[in-house]
Amino acid sequence: MGRAVAVIGTGQTKHGRRDDLSYPDLVREAVKKVFEDAGITPRDVDGVVYGSMPSMMEGVAYNHFYFADALRVVGKPLLRTETCGSTGQSVAHTAIHWVASGMADVILAIASEKENEGDAQATMMTILEPFLQVVIGGAPIAFSLQSREWMGYYHIDDAKAREAASIVSVDSHDGGLANPLAHIRVKLSKEDITNAPIITYPVRFYDVCPISDGACAVIFASEEKAKKICKKPAWVKGIGFRGEEYFIGDSSKAVWQSTIEASKEAYKEAGITNPLKELDVAEVYNPFSYQELMFLECLGLCPPGEAPDYVIKGTFSPGGELPCDPSGGVLCTNPIGAAGLIRVAEAALQVTGKAGEHQVEGAKLALSHAMGGAMQFNGVTILGSEL
Amino acid sequence: MAEKYKVDKDLVRMEIVDFTFPEKEYRTSRHDTVLPYNWALGPTWTRFFDGLKEGKILGTRCKKCNKVLVPARTFCPICYEDMQEWIELPQEGSIETWCLVNYKYYGQVKEPPYIIAQIHLDKADCSLTHFIGGFNLSDPDKVRGKMKTVSRVKAVWSKEKHGDIYDIAHFKPV
Numbered sequence A: 001m002g003r004a005v006a007v008i009g010t011g012q013t014k015h016g017r018r019d020d021l022s023y024p025d026l027v028r029e030a031v032k033k034v035f036e037d038a039g040i041t042p043r044d045v046d047g048v049v050y051g052s053m054p055s056m057m058e059g060v061a062y063n064h065f066y067f068a069d070a071l072r073v074v075g076k077p078l079l080r081t082e083t084c085g086s087t088g089q090s091v092a093h094t095a096i097h098w099v100a101s102g103m104a105d106v107i108l109a110i111a112s113e114k115e116n117e118g119d120a121q122a123t124m125m126t127i128l129e130p131f132l133q134v135v136i137g138g139a140p141i142a143f144s145l146q147s148r149e150w151m152g153y154y155h156i157d158d159a160k161a162r163e164a165a166s167i168v169s170v171d172s173h174d175g176g177l178a179n180p181l182a183h184i185r186v187k188l189s190k191e192d193i194t195n196a197p198i199i200t201y202p203v204r205f206y207d208v209c210p211i212s213d214g215a216c217a218v219i220f221a222s223e224e225k226a227k228k229i230c231k232k233p234a235w236v237k238g239i240g241f242r243g244e245e246y247f248i249g250d251s252s253k254a255v256w257q258s259t260i261e262a263s264k265e266a267y268k269e270a271g272i273t274n275p276l277k278e279l280d281v282a283e284v285y286n287p288f289s290y291q292e293l294m295f296l297e298c299l300g301l302c303p304p305g306e307a308p309d310y311v312i313k314g315t316f317s318p319g320g321e322l323p324c325d326p327s328g329g330v331l332c333t334n335p336i337g338a339a340g341l342i343r344v345a346e347a348a349l350q351v352t353g354k355a356g357e358h359q360v361e362g363a364k365l366a367l368s369h370a371m372g373g374a375m376q377f378n379g380v381t382i383l384g385s386e387l
Numbered sequence B: 001m002a003e004k005y006k007v008d009k010d011l012v013r014m015e016i017v018d019f020t021f022p023e024k025e026y027r028t029s030r031h032d033t034v035l036p037y038n039w040a041l042g043p044t045w046t047r048f049f050d051g052l053k054e055g056k057i058l059g060t061r062c063k064k065c066n067k068v069l070v071p072a073r074t075f076c077p078i079c080y081e082d083m084q085e086w087i088e089l090p091q092e093g094s095i096e097t098w099c100l101v102n103y104k105y106y107g108q109v110k111e112p113p114y115i116i117a118q119i120h121l122d123k124a125d126c127s128l129t130h131f132i133g134g135f136n137l138s139d140p141d142k143v144r145g146k147m148k149t150v151s152r153v154k155a156v157w158s159k160e161k162h163g164d165i166y167d168i169a170h171f172k173p174v
């Protein structure tokens, strides 16, 4: 994969409804933190990568120019990468490629969203052309269709899937409670979840991520720089990314090839043959609790069609074999463009022992993941404590 | 715990009320952007929509992999070959997946409740996204019960056709 690359610092805003700050000020909150964490200055940075959802989300086209000052990009090269929900993973991968190629030594990667400034669902309607697939516009619809397809394909009983999705939601919300930066911080019972109103059957209110404002910044560095600057870097062990056809009906979303292939590529590069056994923690992109079940299978963390059984027996719960989304995941915090980079930052915090109250004890190898488009893209980044 | 959230179902928004920022009144500034677009449909989708106006569902076949795709395509997404052989598809098929849409949002194409489904038309090698209808959708639990018994559906055409995807009103259970 080229030169070794490490994460040498992360910075996240307090996520939530941030009407208290203008968009550039919000971005700056994350950028200030990443420089404090890495202990370097913008002078040490060779280039900047930025990404968000489509500009309609906040109404400023080329928002990376709007934030140029906050991004500390004046006088430096700037790349923009954008793949919808998987933007954050793509931003990380762009930075990793840049450093791995030897063209740069230190790259600042930033992703953000201020969803409350626009209308997230309305923006998501513009992701599809308006005359053929527009009827499935709106994220809950697309992902509910996918959940049912998966349940139908493996003949998963409604009640069993419901039970497992509720566990995912309870665990994620417990994670959110332990993460001071999470947007939704509330204790929920399984009953709260199963009694919540239906959004798009079978998905209920607490199966759905919130609408969040937030930004995340991560600094990537070459091996030489990382060893010089950082006492405890998080090493990039492997990355994978795959895309699919545009028309949703052209391929199976229950056996989701882009997730399967992206993770396989990352595992191969990381030398991982049994991910469930070898990984210590996973930050799986889970904007919908039902979708996480499917991801657990497609990421190869349990056999196909058996995610509900594994979830019900506690494999992915706190204290289980592979705790998932100890940060609260996307279910508790979803500034969409930033959500995939937050997964990377959280994986870095875990393998460097800096995750605080939501630290998974002794974590050395962590998976981060995000999905995007009209079920079109999947990205995976694996970080480890050892080079 | 539900009382901690302000639930605005019309917008599927969760707003937390136990976290507040410093008590200063910050202003927001409202601006709307409305932009007109005129999308070229090209020869393939023009013919597809003309077909709908005549009450036909048209797909195209790839000469290399032999797959029939609907809506009709100019080229095969896998083989990249031209797809010039036109096929009129049967108007019946099976449901691959469905969901009941029970909330409102901006830009929505139809007043909820409605059912969106992936419908695998007979003789096609993919599924088509469209509505399922023709029965009462007001009670989610009853809809779920009804849909358990439905596997085959048939196209129902709109009274007035405009050469667009809504010329098919919905698919109804057979």
Ligand SMILES: [Zn+2]
Residues within 6 Å of the ligand: B062, B063, B064, B065, B066, B067, B076, B077, B078, B079, B080, B081
């Ligand atoms: Zn072909």
